[in-house]
Amino acid sequence: MADKAQLQEAIKTQGEVVRKLKSEKASKEQIDEEVAKLLQLKAQLGGDEGKHVFVLKTAKGTRDYNPKQMAIREKVFNIIISCFKRHGAETIDTPVFELKETLTGKYGEDSKLIYDLKDQGGELLSLRYDLTVPFARYLAMNKITNIKRYHIAKVYRRDNPAMTRGRYREFYQCDFDIAGQYDAMIPDAECLKIVYEILNELDLGDFHIKVNDRRILDGMFAVCGVPGEKFRTICSTVDKLDKMAWEDVKKEMVNEKAPAEQNGADEAGVSVGSVAGGGRYDGLVGMFDPKGRKVPCVGVSIGIERIFSIMEQKAETSSEKVRTTETQVLVASAQKNLLEERLKLTSELWNAGIKVEVLYKKNPKLLSQLQHCEETGIPLVAILGEQELKDGVVKLRNVASREEVRLIVSQIVYNLSCILTKHFD
Amino acid sequence: MADKAQLQEAIKTQGEVVRKLKSEKASKEQIDEEVAKLLQLKAQLGGDEGKHVFVLKTAKGTRDYNPKQMAIREKVFNIIISCFKRHGAETIDTPVFELKETLTGKYGEDSKLIYDLKDQGGELLSLRYDLTVPFARYLAMNKITNIKRYHIAKVYRRDNPAMTRGRYREFYQCDFDIAGQYDAMIPDAECLKIVYEILNELDLGDFHIKVNDRRILDGMFAVCGVPGEKFRTICSTVDKLDKMAWEDVKKEMVNEKAPAEQNGADEAGVSVGSVAGGGRYDGLVGMFDPKGRKVPCVGVSIGIERIFSIMEQKAETSSEKVRTTETQVLVASAQKNLLEERLKLTSELWNAGIKVEVLYKKNPKLLSQLQHCEETGIPLVAILGEQELKDGVVKLRNVASREEVRLIVSQIVYNLSCILTKHFD
Numbered sequence: 001m002a003d004k005a006q007l008q009e010a011i012k013t014q015g016e017v018v019r020k021l022k023s024e025k026a027s028k029e030q031i032d033e034e035v036a037k038l039l040q041l042k043a044q045l046g047g048d049e050g051k052h053v054f055v056l057k058t059a060k061g062t063r064d065y066n067p068k069q070m071a072i073r074e075k076v077f078n079i080i081i082s083c084f085k086r087h088g089a090e091t092i093d094t095p096v097f098e099l100k101e102t103l104t105g106k107y108g109e110d111s112k113l114i115y116d117l118k119d120q121g122g123e124l125l126s127l128r129y130d131l132t133v134p135f136a137r138y139l140a141m142n143k144i145t146n147i148k149r150y151h152i153a154k155v156y157r158r159d160n161p162a163m164t165r166g167r168y169r170e171f172y173q174c175d176f177d178i179a180g181q182y183d184a185m186i187p188d189a190e191c192l193k194i195v196y197e198i199l200n201e202l203d204l205g206d207f208h209i210k211v212n213d214r215r216i217l218d219g220m221f222a223v224c225g226v227p228g229e230k231f232r233t234i235c236s237t238v239d240k241l242d243k244m245a246w247e248d249v250k251k252e253m254v255n256e257k258a259p260a261e262q263n264g265a266d267e268a269g270v271s272v273g274s275v276a277g278g279g280r281y282d283g284l285v286g287m288f289d290p291k292g293r294k295v296p297c298v299g300v301s302i303g304i305e306r307i308f309s310i311m312e313q314k315a316e317t318s319s320e321k322v323r324t325t326e327t328q329v330l331v332a333s334a335q336k337n338l339l340e341e342r343l344k345l346t347s348e349l350w351n352a353g354i355k356v357e358v359l360y361k362k363n364p365k366l367l368s369q370l371q372h373c374e375e376t377g378i379p380l381v382a383i384l385g386e387q388e389l390k391d392g393v394v395k396l397r398n399v400a401s402r403e404e405v406r407l408i409v410s411q412i413v414y415n416l417s418c419i420l421t422k423h424f425d
Numbered sequence: 426m427a428d429k430a431q432l433q434e435a436i437k438t439q440g441e442v443v444r445k446l447k448s449e450k451a452s453k454e455q456i457d458e459e460v461a462k463l464l465q466l467k468a469q470l471g472g473d474e475g476k477h478v479f480v481l482k483t484a485k486g487t488r489d490y491n492p493k494q495m496a497i498r499e500k501v502f503n504i505i506i507s508c509f510k511r512h513g514a515e516t517i518d519t520p521v522f523e524l525k526e527t528l529t530g531k532y533g534e535d536s537k538l539i540y541d542l543k544d545q546g547g548e549l550l551s552l553r554y555d556l557t558v559p560f561a562r563y564l565a566m567n568k569i570t571n572i573k574r575y576h577i578a579k580v581y582r583r584d585n586p587a588m589t590r591g592r593y594r595e596f597y598q599c600d601f602d603i604a605g606q607y608d609a610m611i612p613d614a615e616c617l618k619i620v621y622e623i624l625n626e627l628d629l630g631d632f633h634i635k636v637n638d639r640r641i642l643d644g645m646f647a648v649c650g651v652p653g654e655k656f657r658t659i660c661s662t663v664d665k666l667d668k669m670a671w672e673d674v675k676k677e678m679v680n681e682k683a684p685a686e687q688n689g690a691d692e693a694g695v696s697v698g699s700v701a702g703g704g705r706y707d708g709l710v711g712m713f714d715p716k717g718r719k720v721p722c723v724g725v726s727i728g729i730e731r732i733f734s735i736m737e738q739k740a741e742t743s744s745e746k747v748r749t750t751e752t753q754v755l756v757a758s759a760q761k762n763l764l765e766e767r768l769k770l771t772s773e774l775w776n777a778g779i780k781v782e783v784l785y786k787k788n789p790k791l792l793s794q795l796q797h798c799e800e801t802g803i804p805l806v807a808i809l810g811e812q813e814l815k816d817g818v819v820k821l822r823n824v825a826s827r828e829e830v831r832l833i834v835s836q837i838v839y840n841l842s843c844i845l846t847k848h849f850d
Contacts (some may be wrong), residue, residue: 043526055527056566056713058520059550064563067515067574074516086775088752088782090492095483095595096521096579101468102480117552118541120583125484127542138489141481149492154521158545170520182785184764197775288481327513339609350511350622357513360607 007045014038032057061159061169067324072311077152079201080174080302083194084150089176091150094134100124106133106284108232113157127156131175132281132299139179140288145295146180148187168305177299179285188280191300195276198302204310207275243273272310276302323377328355328420330378332369334385339363341384345394345412352413354420373399379424382407382416432470439463457482486584486594492749497736502577504626505599505727508619509575514601516575519559525549531558531709533657538582552581556600557706557724564604565713570720571605573612593730602724604710613705616725620701623727629735632700668698697735701727748802753780753845755803757794759810764788766809770819770837777838779845798824804849807832807841 018034039055058064065073084091103114103126115127128134131151139147152174159169176194178187192209199207217238221231237252278300285295315322331346333339339362346358357378359369366383373381383395393406396416407415443459464480483489490498509516528539528551540552553559556576564572577599584594601619603612617634624632642663646656662677703725710720740747756771758764764787771783782803784794791808798806808820818831821841832840 055524056562056715057524059522059524060548062520062522064520064566065518066567067517067572070516070518073518085751086778086780088750088780090749091495092492093490093495093498095487095489096581097484097487097595099480099482099484116543116545118543120541123485137481141489142491147492156521158547170522178785180785184785184787186768186783186785189768193772193775290481324515325513326510343611347618350618353511355511355513358611360603360605360609360611362609 004045007041011038011041011045014041033060059169063168068315068322069308069312071322071324072315073308076202076304076307076311077174080198080304081150081152083197083201084176086197087148087176087190087194089148089150091152092135092138093151093153094128094131094138096154096156097125097127098134098137100126102126102137102288103129103133106287109236110157113159115156115158128153129157130155131173131301132177132284135175135177135299136281136284136297137288139285139295139297144179148176148178150174150176172304174302174304175299176301177297179295179297181296187298191278191298195278195300195302199275202307202311204272204275204307272306274303275306276300321377325357325376325378326355327357327376327378328424329357329380329382329416330369330373331356331358331382332364332366332384334366334383336363338384338386338389341389345382345384348413349416352417354413354416370399380416380419382412429470432466436463436466436470439466458485484594488593493740493747494733494737496747496749497740498733501627501729501732501736502599505623505729506575506577508622508626509601511622512573512601512615512619514573514575516577517560517563518576518578519553519556519563521579521581522550522552523559523562525551527551527562527713528554528558531712534661535582538584540581540583553578554582555580556598556726557602557709560600560602560724561706561709561722562713564710564720564722569604573601573603575599575601597729599727599729600724601726602722604720604722606721612723616703616723620703620725620727624700627732627736629697629700629732697731699728700731701725746802750782750801750803751780752782752801752803753849754782754805754807754841755794755798756781756783757789757791757806757808759791759808761788763809763811763814766814770807770809773838774841777842779838779841795824805844807837 014034014037018031018038021031021034036055036057043055097117100116101124104111107114107129110129114129117125117127131153135149135151138144152172154170155173156170159167176191178190180187192211195209214235217235218231221234222228226234234253237249240249240252278298280296280298282294282296285297286292329349331342331349333342342358346356349356357372359372370381372378379399381397381399383397385395388395388406389409392409394409394412395404396407396419397404439459439462443456443463446456446459461480461482468480522542525541526549529536532539532554535554539554542550542552556578560574560576563569577597579595580598581595584592601616603615605612617636620634639660642660643656646659647653651659659678662674665674665677703723705721705723707719707721710722711717714720754774756767756774758767767783771781774781782797784797795806797803804824806822806824808822810820813820813831814834817834819834819837820829821832821844822829
């Protein structure tokens with residue numbers, strides 16, 4: 001425990017750091033990080049000053065998805081899942097953590113990026129680093145030698161991510177893999193076709209798909225005199241040619257691979273770098289099988305976070321509003337004391353499968369009910385009134401055009417369903 | 426490191442444990458656990474005997490979902506998500522881990538069940554224990570005072586689960602919550618309506634929804650002379666009346682709450698216990714807000730794992746086969762050397778959005794192609810033949826009825842789409 005005077009001094013200093021960053025208009029990310037440190041110091045102080053002071057942030061390198069971001073995420077997932085299903089893939093799911101030893105020895109120098117769980121007694125566990133190793137474990141464990149499956153789930157890497165460019169410590173992977181022994185390279189071709197279809201349908205702009213074979217590069221290394229055991233480590237340096245200048249790559253090669261810097265900046269501004277990758281891994285399943293039986297595999301992984309970033313930016317600049325609900329009708333009232341009637345009609349429409357909202361106030365104003373529709377994009381509003389109820393009708397208003405029709409209460413489900421199918425599907 | 430002779434002895438003893446359990450026809454769960462220990466010992470031995478010996482299992486209390494289980498899970502989620510959307514809810518997502526201090530002080534004696542991450546430098550993190558605390562943190566952090574949201578995600582508890590009854594250490598929660606100050610208890614009523622709609626639509630059989638208020642119970646405690654600070658701890662014992670005999674509950678009460686045993690057996694055989702729960706939590710968001718500002722909340726959580734278990738059992742005994750893909754057409758060939766033609770047609774159909782598979786073999790037999798359709802439930806097969814290709818047609822066979830029609834190649838997308846819409850939607 002630091003003493004109180006020291007803490008107060010540290011808080012003062014940290015407060016100045018935050019003010020300085022703000023005055024310099026530093027990035028939100030940077031400011032947030034320093035504010036969090038400040039709050040943490042204040043929390044340590046305890047007593048009245050520290051009371052209720054929580055560090056209100058998500059863990060480093062992670063983020064929440066708000067409803068608008070979720071709407072975009074759902075749209076992207078729908079495109080990707082439709083494509084996987086169109087190609088006849090099944091899906092599986094595996095736990096978010098694996099036995100630590102399942103991940104050991106699979107990731108080379110990147111193993112230091114694996115999140116381990118604390119030893120609280122029992123098995124030693126780690127968070128999954130990708131979906132490929134759990135898939136191989138699943139195949140070996142269930143003795144499956146043939147499957148075409150997709151798996152969409154979050155993976156975890158203790159990296160130093162640049163979140164502004166859509167890189168996180170918790171992020172989604174969308175994997176499509178084909179396991180099995182086949183006499184032609186059709187599965188390999190299908191993986192490329194899948195990437196093409198998805199990137200095309202996401203409509204992100206031009207893209208290149210690069211096809212390579214490590215053995216060609218290995219041949220070049222051999223000719224250059226690189227010793228065999230250095231092939232893999234040199235390869236991961238060559239991979240950086242896309243992101244770093246040749247001089248820097250050369251320096252890394254010659255200086256025998258200094259600890260890898262993962263957050264090298266993307267060059268060209270407009271280019272977003274790689275959003276998918278894949279290849280063959282014919283030896284991995286055999287590493288899990290007690291008898292070393294091999295299951296040849298090929299697959300591709302879509303790196304969805306960068307795609308989300310691009311889509312979110314597009315949505316920001318687009319004039320079209322992103323809806324975060326699918327509500328079709330708001331049940332409203334024009335006068336006071338109609339709460340029960342509003343709830344009754346709402347319930348009837350819910351039971352008929354129609355997507356309906358009702359404001360929770362006892363006596364909401366008609367104007368605020370109409371405003372709610374405009375703010376959230378609800379296309380229709382059913383307006384209850386005393387006279388209309390006596391006449392056995394309900395007014396239905398089109399929020400955008402302000403057109404109104406009267407619907408007979410006893411036939412409202414049928415008529416409303418017809419209108420929705422015809423005009424709002 | 427244990428010495429080799431000791432290890433060999435331990436392996437021998439553990440081998441006997443496994444054989445004994447198998448001869449006693451112990452539960453699969455129990456046998457798997459002991460086999461895992463055996464494999465772990467063998468792995469420690471290393472050398473030739475230990476080579477390639479991996480412990481092929483998922484972490485304790487977790488499970489993989491195979492394609493059939495995923496198909497059932499998707500069906501259940503669709504019903505639940507449709508209901509949430511029908512009620513106009515938005516959705517959010519939060520990271521799988523939170524700062525440890527975000528979870529501290531929220532779960533009382535259950536805090537010991539929280540999974541902590543290992544301290545690898547940086548922030549101290551824990552896996553989320555439920556979706557409610559992250560939701561409250563999200564509201565306070567973003568200063569949101571009004572929202573109706575759902576969140577479907579996995580949560581983590583280091584419990585001693587009985588997996589055969591659908592209880593796990595990693596499991597899904599499907600939460601629907603309404604935050605905001607309202608003048609009538611409509612949000613509370615909507616939560617009950619949601620549970621009713623979902624359980625009804627899942628068609629699991631009869632169910633009871635019990636409505637309670639803790640204050641009634643508190644009044645009874647006060648009359649009985651229970652001191653105020655014991656209310657909460659006694660309450661969690663009263664909760665067990667559903668699962669334990671009165672004598673046991675009484676013993677726990679009187680002996681002042683021995684460490685809680687979470688794995689008390691469900692009584693009545695056919696009853697599956699509780700599959701949903703919820704209530705108000707008006708103080709939680711205020712715990713996160715620096716100024717203690719309260720946001721009244723009410724919500725309900727659907728415990729989906731038990732529902733999966735019931736649905737899986739139903740699927741096992743049902744005569745109807747669960748499909749794990751959505752493939753509509755298999756592109757097949759009746760003769761050899763038609764690989765390119767098969768791929769060309771497959772690609773054309775994919776581009777038109779039709780769900781198509783093609784076998785990866787160069788020259789598959791027609792019989793094995795038809796068998797694949799029958800095994801996986803593909804309803805239609807397009808059969809290419811040399812003569813048909815010359816005539817510019819493709820045979821389309823209904824796998825179940827064996828009826829065949831000829832489709833003109835140049836109009837195949839249009840005609841196939843019509844047939845699929847008419848007969849297989």
